[in-house]
Amino acid sequence: MPITKLDQMFEVLASRTKKRLVAAWAVDAHTVVAAAEGVKKGIIEATLVGDEAQIVAVCNQHQIDPNIFTIVQADNDITAANLAVSLINEGKGDFLMKGLLSTDRYMKAILNKETGLMNPGAVLSHVTVIEPPTYHKLLIVGDVAIIPLPDLNQKIAITNYLIKAAKLLGIEKPKVGLVAPSEQVLPKVISSVEASIISKMSHRGQIKDAIVEGPLGMDVIIDKESADIKGLKSEVCGDADCILFPAIEAGNVFYKTMTKFCGAELCAIVMGARVPAVLSSRGDSEQTKLYSIALAAMMA
Amino acid sequence: MIKTLTELVETVKAKGTKTRIAVVSAEDSNTLGAVVRAAVEGFILPILLGNPEKIKSLCQVEELPLDESWILPCDNEAEAAAQAVSMIHAGEADVLMKGLIGTDKFLKAVLNKEKGLLPPKAVMSYVCALELPRYHKLLFISDTAVIPFPDLDQKIAMTNYAVKMALSFGIEQPKVALISATEKPGAAFPASLEYAQISKMAERGQIKNCVIDGPLDIFLACDPGSLEIKGVDTPIGGDADVLIFPNIESANSFYKGLMLFAGGELAGLIQGTIAPVVVMSRSESAESKYYCIALSCLMAEDK
Numbered sequence: 001m002p003i004t005k006l007d008q009m010f011e012v013l014a015s016r017t018k019k020r021l022v023a024a025w026a027v028d029a030h031t032v033v034a035a036a037e038g039v040k041k042g043i044i045e046a047t048l049v050g051d052e053a054q055i056v057a058v059c060n061q062h063q064i065d066p067n068i069f070t071i072v073q074a075d076n077d078i079t080a081a082n083l084a085v086s087l088i089n090e091g092k093g094d095f096l097m098k099g100l101l102s103t104d105r106y107m108k109a110i111l112n113k114e115t116g117l118m119n120p121g122a123v124l125s126h127v128t129v130i131e132p133p134t135y136h137k138l139l140i141v142g143d144v145a146i147i148p149l150p151d152l153n154q155k156i157a158i159t160n161y162l163i164k165a166a167k168l169l170g171i172e173k174p175k176v177g178l179v180a181p182s183e184q185v186l187p188k189v190i191s192s193v194e195a196s197i198i199s200k201m202s203h204r205g206q207i208k209d210a211i212v213e214g215p216l217g218m219d220v221i222i223d224k225e226s227a228d229i230k231g232l233k234s235e236v237c238g239d240a241d242c243i244l245f246p247a248i249e250a251g252n253v254f255y256k257t258m259t260k261f262c263g264a265e266l267c268a269i270v271m272g273a274r275v276p277a278v279l280s281s282r283g284d285s286e287q288t289k290l291y292s293i294a295l296a297a298m299m300a
Numbered sequence: 301m302i303k304t305l306t307e308l309v310e311t312v313k314a315k316g317t318k319t320r321i322a323v324v325s326a327e328d329s330n331t332l333g334a335v336v337r338a339a340v341e342g343f344i345l346p347i348l349l350g351n352p353e354k355i356k357s358l359c360q361v362e363e364l365p366l367d368e369s370w371i372l373p374c375d376n377e378a379e380a381a382a383q384a385v386s387m388i389h390a391g392e393a394d395v396l397m398k399g400l401i402g403t404d405k406f407l408k409a410v411l412n413k414e415k416g417l418l419p420p421k422a423v424m425s426y427v428c429a430l431e432l433p434r435y436h437k438l439l440f441i442s443d444t445a446v447i448p449f450p451d452l453d454q455k456i457a458m459t460n461y462a463v464k465m466a467l468s469f470g471i472e473q474p475k476v477a478l479i480s481a482t483e484k485p486g487a488a489f490p491a492s493l494e495y496a497q498i499s500k501m502a503e504r505g506q507i508k509n510c511v512i513d514g515p516l517d518i519f520l521a522c523d524p525g526s527l528e529i530k531g532v533d534t535p536i537g538g539d540a541d542v543l544i545f546p547n548i549e550s551a552n553s554f555y556k557g558l559m560l561f562a563g564g565e566l567a568g569l570i571q572g573t574i575a576p577v578v579v580m581s582r583s584e585s586a587e588s589k590y591y592c593i594a595l596s597c598l599m600a601e602d603k
Contacts, residue, residue: 152487183504184501184504184506185497185500185501185504185506187452187453187497193493193497196496196497196499196500196501197485197493197496197497199496199500200485200495200496200499200500201484201485201496203533204483204484204485204532205531205532206484206485206486215500231505
């Protein structure tokens with residue numbers, strides 16, 4: 001059964017072996033509370049890497065029993081990030097989460113060539129899962145946060161991550177729409193050209209387990225009626241599970257619009273490293289953070 | 301539907317009209333052989349521009365039944381070419397054909413910006429109809445002769461010309477295969493990336509009256525048996541009518557290889573001009589030259 005609401009992730013995870021979260025520099029209330037929520041829901045185990053005194057103090061302030069966590073002492077944020085990554089590499093955790101440290105430092109620890117979490121040549125990208133109130137299923141979109149202007153190979157990598165995420169959410173053969181200004185092939189518009197190529201590659205089995213169609217306008221991707229009017233016959237139209245954006249601005253504006261104007265819930269993870277990584281920002285709601293932890297656990 | 305080059309000739313003959321063909325520098329025995337044969341069979345009216353004495357003596361040597369009224373005396377090649385082109389514009393000839401004149405000089409007249417036969421911005425290309433003993437129908441291929449390394453727009457133009465020719469043969473919704481070494485698009489084969497766009501354009505109705513898929517290799521394009529082996533799902537289904545090649549070397553080698561080793565015959569024509577232009581290479585068989593003339597008659601009709 002495909003997951004169509006983010007809440008359904010909790011039910012699925014409750015019936016599985018608990019995945020082990022490792023949070024880097026988890027000394028702030030946001031991170032500690034979100035991790036505690038995950039543990040209380042019974043969906044994860046959590047290791048918090050950071051200054052133990054600070055972590056215990058935060059727990060006390062929020063009526064959380066520190067003993068629900070495994071706490072690993074680290075004196076500062078950089079040490080904590082490297083330690084968290086090495087715990088993952090030692091097999092002591094299944095996915096990573098960012099605490100109070102800057103995104104730069106967090107990513108640096110992941111990307112470190114010797115001690116990090118990247119396989120050679122892998123593309124690191126960001127996958128967001130949105131639950132729009134006015135759509136009949138979840139929308140899995142990328143890249144809204146990491147790769148500013150993906151080239152063809154990066155787009156292919158992102159497409160594969162979207163497909164992988166969709167499959168792990170129970171969607172057997174995800175339908176992927178490749179966003180361009182229009183469904184017409186416009187040789188001067190790079191998004192349109194590359195969408196044609198990716199779509200053909202999928203048809204030839206170079207991208208597997210999915211139906212990938214593009215170029216498509218945003219309208220026909222999410223609205224069957226628009227597609228019918230335009231005479232487009234793709235199965236993707238009006239029923240897309242995944243959306244590939246040609247540039248970060250497009251994806252970023254889309255997800256922010258979905259949350260602020262449409263009241264959509266969402267969550268996100270970083271894919272491409274050996275394990276999923278949660279990269280929540282302070283602006284995210286508690287709910288988003290918990291969903292992101294759940295999503296990472298689903299993907300781990 | 302015309303399925304063989306013999307049927308092409310029969311179709312042209314059955315129309316009962318005589319296509320007027322202006323032959324530039326007709327004093328060439330190969331050319332005269334094919335032209336006189338078509339004229340005797342009644343489907344063309346030759347206009348032989350060139351040296352009357354040479355034309356007569358060549359016909360004598362080759363025992364060709366020349367009608368001297370076909371001859372239009374011209375002092376030199378350049379003049380013959382210019383005059384033949386102007387006859388097309390004046391509606392006095394339907395088809396232009398190259399005789400002994402060098403291809404360079406001949407095309408110069410065709411491509412002349414003020415007086416030539418190519419509309420502004422039109423792409424000039426070459427399409428061949430191949431008849432192969434081991435293929436179940438004619439195969440239209442491009443570009444074997446004019447564009448060395450076609451870009452995206454030229455490939456689209458080539459496709460449209462080949463489709464137009466296939467339609468003239470009565471083939472509905474011709475199946476166009478965009479040929480590469482593999483069916484998988486990839487940066488290693490730049491043409492394959494353009495093919496992905498062209499086939500998507502056809503899917504979106506930007507290229508009409510045909511079915512297009514590519515990249516495909518020759519097997520997937522022309523051999524239904526390979527589809528299953530390779531597990532590729534393509535609307536061409538090993539039943540291609542048209543093959544578009546990524547460059548002139550591949551197209552040229554394809555047809556010449558088939559002529560030489562597989563006993564193929566062909567009819568080819570320059571495309572993009574306001575009237576059909578016949579340019580035959582000396583190495584082509586007398587039969588192929590005759591078929592080129594018949595093809596020009598068919599396409600002049602469908603202009």
